[in-house]
Amino acid sequence: MAAFDFAPLLNSGLPAPAARWTGLAKYSFVGGNNDPGAVPVDALRAAADAVLAREGRALATYGLAHGPQGYRPLRDFLASKLSRDAGMSARADDIMILSGSLQGLDLVNQALLTRGDTVLVEQDNYQGTLTRLARLGVKTIGIPLDGDGMRTDALATVLADLKDRGIRPKYIYTIPTVQNPTGTIMPENRRAELLWLSRAYGVPVFEDDCYADLIWEGRRPRAIHGMSDHGGVIHLGSFSKSVAPALRVGFLVAPWEIMSVLLALKTDAGSGALEQMVLAEYCKPHFATHVPQLVRGLRAKLGTLIEALDAEFGTAAEFVPPKGGIFLWVKLPDQVDAMKLSQAALKRGVSINPGPEWSTDAAHSRSRLRLCFASPSHQEIRDGIAVLAEVCRHEFGVPLRSANVEHSSAGE
Amino acid sequence: MAAFDFAPLLNSGLPAPAARWTGLAKYSFVGGNNDPGAVPVDALRAAADAVLAREGRALATYGLAHGPQGYRPLRDFLASKLSRDAGMSARADDIMILSGSLQGLDLVNQALLTRGDTVLVEQDNYQGTLTRLARLGVKTIGIPLDGDGMRTDALATVLADLKDRGIRPKYIYTIPTVQNPTGTIMPENRRAELLWLSRAYGVPVFEDDCYADLIWEGRRPRAIHGMSDHGGVIHLGSFSKSVAPALRVGFLVAPWEIMSVLLALKTDAGSGALEQMVLAEYCKPHFATHVPQLVRGLRAKLGTLIEALDAEFGTAAEFVPPKGGIFLWVKLPDQVDAMKLSQAALKRGVSINPGPEWSTDAAHSRSRLRLCFASPSHQEIRDGIAVLAEVCRHEFGVPLRSANVEHSSAGE
Numbered sequence: 001m002a003a004f005d006f007a008p009l010l011n012s013g014l015p016a017p018a019a020r021w022t023g024l025a026k027y028s029f030v031g032g033n034n035d036p037g038a039v040p041v042d043a044l045r046a047a048a049d050a051v052l053a054r055e056g057r058a059l060a061t062y063g064l065a066h067g068p069q070g071y072r073p074l075r076d077f078l079a080s081k082l083s084r085d086a087g088m089s090a091r092a093d094d095i096m097i098l099s100g101s102l103q104g105l106d107l108v109n110q111a112l113l114t115r116g117d118t119v120l121v122e123q124d125n126y127q128g129t130l131t132r133l134a135r136l137g138v139k140t141i142g143i144p145l146d147g148d149g150m151r152t153d154a155l156a157t158v159l160a161d162l163k164d165r166g167i168r169p170k171y172i173y174t175i176p177t178v179q180n181p182t183g184t185i186m187p188e189n190r191r192a193e194l195l196w197l198s199r200a201y202g203v204p205v206f207e208d209d210c211y212a213d214l215i216w217e218g219r220r221p222r223a224i225h226g227m228s229d230h231g232g233v234i235h236l237g238s239f240s241k242s243v244a245p246a247l248r249v250g251f252l253v254a255p256w257e258i259m260s261v262l263l264a265l266k267t268d269a270g271s272g273a274l275e276q277m278v279l280a281e282y283c284k285p286h287f288a289t290h291v292p293q294l295v296r297g298l299r300a301k302l303g304t305l306i307e308a309l310d311a312e313f314g315t316a317a318e319f320v321p322p323k324g325g326i327f328l329w330v331k332l333p334d335q336v337d338a339m340k341l342s343q344a345a346l347k348r349g350v351s352i353n354p355g356p357e358w359s360t361d362a363a364h365s366r367s368r369l370r371l372c373f374a375s376p377s378h379q380e381i382r383d384g385i386a387v388l389a390e391v392c393r394h395e396f397g398v399p400l401r402s403a404n405v406e407h408s409s410a411g412e
Numbered sequence: 413m414a415a416f417d418f419a420p421l422l423n424s425g426l427p428a429p430a431a432r433w434t435g436l437a438k439y440s441f442v443g444g445n446n447d448p449g450a451v452p453v454d455a456l457r458a459a460a461d462a463v464l465a466r467e468g469r470a471l472a473t474y475g476l477a478h479g480p481q482g483y484r485p486l487r488d489f490l491a492s493k494l495s496r497d498a499g500m501s502a503r504a505d506d507i508m509i510l511s512g513s514l515q516g517l518d519l520v521n522q523a524l525l526t527r528g529d530t531v532l533v534e535q536d537n538y539q540g541t542l543t544r545l546a547r548l549g550v551k552t553i554g555i556p557l558d559g560d561g562m563r564t565d566a567l568a569t570v571l572a573d574l575k576d577r578g579i580r581p582k583y584i585y586t587i588p589t590v591q592n593p594t595g596t597i598m599p600e601n602r603r604a605e606l607l608w609l610s611r612a613y614g615v616p617v618f619e620d621d622c623y624a625d626l627i628w629e630g631r632r633p634r635a636i637h638g639m640s641d642h643g644g645v646i647h648l649g650s651f652s653k654s655v656a657p658a659l660r661v662g663f664l665v666a667p668w669e670i671m672s673v674l675l676a677l678k679t680d681a682g683s684g685a686l687e688q689m690v691l692a693e694y695c696k697p698h699f700a701t702h703v704p705q706l707v708r709g710l711r712a713k714l715g716t717l718i719e720a721l722d723a724e725f726g727t728a729a730e731f732v733p734p735k736g737g738i739f740l741w742v743k744l745p746d747q748v749d750a751m752k753l754s755q756a757a758l759k760r761g762v763s764i765n766p767g768p769e770w771s772t773d774a775a776h777s778r779s780r781l782r783l784c785f786a787s788p789s790h791q792e793i794r795d796g797i798a799v800l801a802e803v804c805r806h807e808f809g810v811p812l813r814s815a816n817v818e819h820s821s822a823g824e
Contacts, residue, residue: 004616004644006670009524009582017672020505021479034472041468048460048686056453059656060446061787067433093432099511099660102680112421128679170421204416232416244471246685248511258418260429267540268514272684273658274460375473 015135025351027384032245032326033375035301038294039244040286047281048274055277063270064277068263070097070251071276077283078237078251086212087222088235090253096263099271101210101238101250105132107262108206108234108252112170113138120158121173122150124329124359124368126180126208129173141169142360147320149179149186152193159201171206171234172198177220178211181329181358181370183322188221195228204232210250213242213291215324216299231255239279241326242291247275298326298374304381305373312389316399326374329355333398336367345391350384427547437763439796444657444738445787447713450706451656452698459693460686467689475682476689480675482509482663483688489695490649490663498624499634500647502665508675511683513622513650513662517544519674520583520618520646520664525550530581532570534562536741536771536780538592538620541585553581554772559732561591561598564605571613583618583646584610589632590623593741593770593782595734600633607640616644622662625654625703627736628711643667651691653738654703659687710738710786716793717785724801728811738786741767745810748779757803762796 058064066072075092082088098104105128113119115137121129123142133140141162143155155172162169174194176186186194198205207224225235235253249271252262302321305328309317318331332338338354345352355368376384389399470476478484487504494500510516517540525531527549533541535554545552553574555567567584574581584606588598598606610617619636637647647665661683664674714733717740721729730743744750750766757764767780788796801811 002642003667003669004611004642005614006616006644006667006673008614009580009616010673011523011526014523014673015676018480018675019672021481023479024473024477031474033474036469036472039469039472041464044468044471045461045464048464048690049457052453052457052460056456057448057451059456059658060448060451061436062443062445062657064658065436067435068430069433099684100681106679111423111426114423128681132679168421199416202417202420204418204421230414230416232418240681245474246471246476246682248680248682248684255415255418257415260431261418261422261426263430264427267518267544268660269512269540269652270658270660272511272660272687274690275684275686278460278686 025346026349027380027387028351028375029371029373029384030351030353031372031375032240033372034241034245034326035294035297035374038297040282040290043286043290044278044282048278051277051281059273064273068266068270069093069095070271071273071280073284074276074280077280077287081283081287082223082226082253085220086209087226088253089226094253094256094259096252096259096266097271097276098250098252099268100240100248101208101236102128103266103271104236104250104252105129107265108171109133109136110265111258111261118162118167118169119171119173120155120169120203121360122175122179123361124182124365126175127353127357129208130358130360140360145179145182145184147184148190149176149184150174150194152190152197155194156197159197159203163201168201169203171204173206173208174224175208175211176224177209178214178323178325180211180325181327181353183320183325183327183329185215185221185323188227191221191224191227195224195230198232199230204234206234206236208236210236210238211241211325212237214295214298214326216295217323218292225253234258242287242294243279243282247279248272249275249279295324301373301378301381302328304378305371305385308382308385312385313392313399326372328371328373330369330371332367332369332392333396334367336392336396336398338365338367338369341369341392341395344395345388348387348391350387350391352388437758438761439792439799440763440787441783441785441796442763442765443784443787444652445784446653446657446738447706447709447786450709452694452702455698455702456690456694460690463689463693471685476685480678480682481505481507482683483685483692485696486688486692489692489699493695493699494635494638494665497632498621499638500665501638506665506668506671508664508671508678509683509688510662510664511680512652512660513620513648514540515678515683516648516662516664517541519677521545521548522677523670523673524582530574530579531583531585532567532581532615533585533772534587534591535773536594536777538587539765539769541620542770542772552772557591557594557596559596560602561588561596562586562606564602564609567606568609571609571615575613580613581615583616585618585620586636587620587623588636589621590626590735590737592623592737593739593765595732595737595739595741597627597633597735600639603633603636603639607636607642610644611642616646618646618648620648622648622650623653623737624649626707626710626738628707629735630704637665646670654699654706655691655694659691660684661687661691707736713785713790713793714740716790717783717797720794720797724797725804725811738784740783740785742781742783744779744781744804745808746779748804748808748810750777750779750781753781753804753807756807757800760799760803762800762803764800
């Protein structure tokens with residue numbers, strides 16, 4: 001009997017079907033994966049045991065009867081953390097827990113965006129944001145970055161130009177605190193300029209602060225949300241980078257006017273309660289000491305990656321060391337096509353994120369790539385970068401052999 | 413300074429903004445909440461501890477590196493459970509784990525439905541399905557039910573009529589095993605008829621089997637998916653009813669042709685891993701003994717609810733006892749407007765689901781209501797139904813006082 005044919009029933013404009021999962025590459029520098037050794041397993045076990053013993057029966061009720069904004073103790077923890085670290089004055093009632101911060105992107109987009117709308121984003125950007133905007137048929141204007149993040153002078157020019165043309169963008173999306181992929185941190189004076197532009201043009205700021213806990217120097221600037229006095233900022237955060245990405249728990253902070261709309265759109269019957277319970281129980285006593293320890297380990301891995309790139313690529317790999325986070329944004333010589341490099345490298349067991357998938361500017365990002373250094377071990381970083389250099393040399397003639405030779409001599 | 417005004421930026425056609433959460437009613441008969449006493453807290457604690465100790469470090473990687481279909485041991489458990497209980501021959505590769513079965517509704521709808529499309533559903537139905545279809549602008553045709561679930565004779569008539577008019581519905585959505593809200597179970601011969609119609613008209617079956625574990629008699633009919641030989645069935649299930657609703661873990665079984673499309677649409681970076689891990693660890697040794705125990709408790713609560721309705725409403729409350737599940741679907745006299753009753757009852761601390769929110773037929777459901785008996789205690793069921801009867805009498809003159817007097821005498 002012929003199998004049922006779904007094809008004629010499918011909507012048009014769907015993304016390409018998924019391929020079968022074949023596992024991670026041997027040397028995986030992709031995604032936002034973190035250091036397995038840094039997962040606080042024993043403390044999470046203790047937290048799970050304590051909170052289940054105390055409140056496990058509440059799992060019989062959707063959302064633990066804490067309402068659609070999520071588990072109250074987790075929101076209480078966040079309110080105090082965001083006040084202490086980010087200068088935000090959010091109360092628990094201003095916070096909603098999400099099934100990962102990606103759900104926040106989807107909810108905000110559902111509330112604000114229609115095909116043909118315009119949004120402003122940093123030119124080099126998080127792929128998950130760019131693909132969402134593309135699928136929605138939204139016009140995405142990339143604002144160039146410098147060492148201090150999104151350039152507000154360029155933003156001002158674009159906003160003025162759009163206003164002249166009668167276009168009011170729906171939001172300015174920014175990752176101001178450890179930008180993805182560039183690793184920059186926007187200083188407070190530039191945050192103030194951005195807020196001034198937001199108010200002047202009536203365009204809200206969508207602040208994605210997912211990496212804000214992972215800063216080498218420890219102290220972070222105030223969140224844009226915390227500096228705002230006009231309420232036009234939607235703030236997004238996550239535990240994926242600070243505790244563990246496979247836990248799907250993010251959060252959003254926003255005025256009730258927009259929060260109430262997002263809550264009406266969140267029709268998932270609540271985010272996973274056990275993960276919220278365990279996180280709250282874990283974070284209250286441990287978060288403040290866990291994060292600096294995690295960050296030290298990440299910084300050491302960045303050191304290893306930079307050494308490996310210097311050794312294997314020499315001057316062929318250009319980069320500015322990030323001020324925190326888990327990514328290095330690397331520029332290779334112009335002849336390197338990063339899309340082709342990523343495919344060739346994958347065949348040799350090395351996965352990388354090619355620049356064009358992380359940018360609004362195809363030419364600018366053509367020879368760039370994003371390397372996650374948190375997930376592979378120090379040895380995997382060294383070995384993986386050595387293979388990547390070999391593949392790059394074979395495909396594009398760079399780095400020159402000499403870089404490698406220097407490395408060999410130095411190692412003897 | 414004036415607060416930022418989001419209103420001009422919002423999309424049109426959004427649902428009404430959420431109201432502030434004010435907690436559950438004192439006597440809550442709404443939603444799919446379950447019995448707090450039946451949550452297997454100690455076994456979940458042991459499962460959490462064991463699986464975190466063994467695999468906790470994997471939380472550093474999105475999806476535990478098990479791929480977008482979810483935690484492999486949970487899919488292995490499901491493959492064996494579905495084979496044993498539901499006669500399905502799904503392998504782990506045919507199963508995707510969801511963040512609750514609602515995500516399955518959203519993914520399937522995203523893949524198949526466009527404004528103006530037609531779908532067929534059971535006339536009395538799950539509210540979450542009906543509101544989703546309404547928001548998508550889909551034409552939803554309700555097929556009448558009898559004691560054996562969706563009437564396939566009526567389905568055949570509707571399909572033939574639609575075909576005459578050149579309309580091919582996108583799917584037939586059914587809850588065949590403990591239908592929500594009527595509590596019926598479709599026998600296998602009718603399932604075979606439904607499959608015959610599905611093939612004859614080229615319309616896939618979307619089988620929502622969320623309540624299928626909760627059956628008084630234990631044995632369930634084979635799933636429609638298990639009886640199909642043409643692959644035109646998408647099967648949906650959940651742990652919300654069998655273990656705990658606040659855990660957001662559901663699953664979907666479908667041929668790769670449609671599964672691969674749904675996976676491409678699932679852009680949430682994986683469903684919560686800790687909940688999947690704990691469930692797999694718990695279910696493998698405990699599921700088969702936990703469920704009959706849970707079911708015995710639910711059936712006892714149904715007994716209490718039926719006694720309370722008989723005592724307080726007498727003949728004014730008509731119903732057919734369900735064959736399983738957590739709901740009773742009650743018909744009150746025609747003068748009762750269930751929407752008004754639900755509002756008046758809420759003021760007295762009793763929450764109920766009014767029929768019109770659970771049906772495609774406003775007239776048929778006007779005086780009906782759905783009562784969840786799993787969540788309140790036996791005493792809360794008795795007290796809540798007494799208050800509901802009082803409110804109903806005050807608002808609509810039924811039940812007559814005599815029913816209550818009989819109850820009082822009987823109780824002395």
